[in-house]
Amino acid sequence: MVNLIWVALLLIGLMFAGINGTMKDVNEAMFQGAKEAVTISIGLISVLVFWLGLMKIAEQSGLLSFFAHLFRPIAKKIFPEVPPDHPALGYILSNMIANMFGLGNAATPLGIKAMEQLKQLNGQTDEPSRSMITFVALNTASITLIPATVISIRMTYHSASPGEIIGTTFVASLIATISAMMIDRAFYIRRRKKGGL
Amino acid sequence: MHVIQFLSLWLIPILIACILLHGTYKRVPTYEAFVEGGKEGIQIAFSLIPYLVGMLVAVSVFRASGALDFFISYIKPLIIPFGLPPEVVPLAIIRPISGTASLGMVTDLIATYGPDSFIGRLASTIQGSTETTLYVLTVYFGAVGIRKMGDALKVGLLADLISFIVSFIIVLWMFGK
Numbered sequence: 001m002v003n004l005i006w007v008a009l010l011l012i013g014l015m016f017a018g019i020n021g022t023m024k025d026v027n028e029a030m031f032q033g034a035k036e037a038v039t040i041s042i043g044l045i046s047v048l049v050f051w052l053g054l055m056k057i058a059e060q061s062g063l064l065s066f067f068a069h070l071f072r073p074i075a076k077k078i079f080p081e082v083p084p085d086h087p088a089l090g091y092i093l094s095n096m097i098a099n100m101f102g103l104g105n106a107a108t109p110l111g112i113k114a115m116e117q118l119k120q121l122n123g124q125t126d127e128p129s130r131s132m133i134t135f136v137a138l139n140t141a142s143i144t145l146i147p148a149t150v151i152s153i154r155m156t157y158h159s160a161s162p163g164e165i166i167g168t169t170f171v172a173s174l175i176a177t178i179s180a181m182m183i184d185r186a187f188y189i190r191r192r193k194k195g196g197l
Numbered sequence: 198m199h200v201i202q203f204l205s206l207w208l209i210p211i212l213i214a215c216i217l218l219h220g221t222y223k224r225v226p227t228y229e230a231f232v233e234g235g236k237e238g239i240q241i242a243f244s245l246i247p248y249l250v251g252m253l254v255a256v257s258v259f260r261a262s263g264a265l266d267f268f269i270s271y272i273k274p275l276i277i278p279f280g281l282p283p284e285v286v287p288l289a290i291i292r293p294i295s296g297t298a299s300l301g302m303v304t305d306l307i308a309t310y311g312p313d314s315f316i317g318r319l320a321s322t323i324q325g326s327t328e329t330t331l332y333v334l335t336v337y338f339g340a341v342g343i344r345k346m347g348d349a350l351k352v353g354l355l356a357d358l359i360s361f362i363v364s365f366i367i368v369l370w371m372f373g374k
Contacts, residue, residue, distance in 0.1 A: 168364065
């Protein structure tokens with residue numbers, strides 16, 4: 001599926017460039033895209049080192065399992081395959097809280113850590129487990145309490161009330177998240193019927 | 198509103214203080230643990246590079262070639278009958294694919310139509326209410342070396358579609374046209 005999408009994006013793009021005469025732009029875009037990717041990855045080092053360092057302390061002190069414990073009643077429903085009190089749940093919860101407050105910098109390292117834990121639970125195969133798909137689906141919708149970037153853009157353009165979209169954003173993201181969970185469940189049931197995971 | 202602003206400013210410092218206090222109280226070798234955890238961060242960032250390069254190059258080529266604009270112009274007429282302003286349609290399509298491109302579009306829409314117009318509010322809500330699905334999938338699956346995405350992409354994109362529809366309804370309902 002990813003392979004197909006990836007090749008399709010590239011080939012359709014190249015084909016269009018030939019027809020539209022945008023080959024010059026495409027040549028530029030290729031290297032611009034590659035550069036941007038490296039810049040993002042390198043930029044992530046600072047936040048990854050800082051947050052994973054801090055979370056290591058939280059893991060060793062038991063704070064993370066405490067979080068996981070608080071999260072237990074809901075987690076059992078959303079992630080039935082993860083054992084209760086497993087540190088993965090602590091990371092998942094911290095990731096969701098960071099996302100809610102628009103702290104993408106903190107959310108990404110926590111999410112990656114959660115994925116690592118889920119991968120271990122899945123026996124280190126390179127196929128995604130059910131819990132991994134659920135977690136990533138939750139993150140693509142992600143409940144948002146404070147859309148910080150958008151508010152700052154609205155401020156720049158002199159909105160009378162830059163924060164007035166907090167309510168609409170919250171409701172839209174909440175409904176999207178609930179839908180994501182239901183769609184995820186539906187796909188899981190379909191997979192199981194086919195005899196998959 | 199003020200409570201939320203206060204929280205977003207104080208949340209990280211409070212969290213850091215809690216982690217450090219709890220760690221010290223439980224006699225964790227805090228500094229050593231921090232360094233140990235930090236090392237993992239470097240590894241993850243580096244292993245992420247090929248995944249991101251592959252994905253971002255493909256998206257950039259698709260966009261720069263004019264293919265994206267072509268598909269948008271095809272999809273547009275299908276959506277307009279529902280009363281959606283055609284100006285936000287490209288944004289809705291790009292939102293799951295590229296975070297920087299959609300941010301640029303939102304800024305442009307807000308600059309053109311004003312932040313307090315219907316289009317401005319709708320664009321703000323669309324941008325804020327979902328994440329860049331393709332980026333999230335690439336980073337999260339890439340960081341732990343998973344090559345297949347399973348149903349995650351379909352789930353993510355369907356949720357984006359719902360988020361877009363809900364944004365439209367809720368902005369219409371709360372602020373009117």
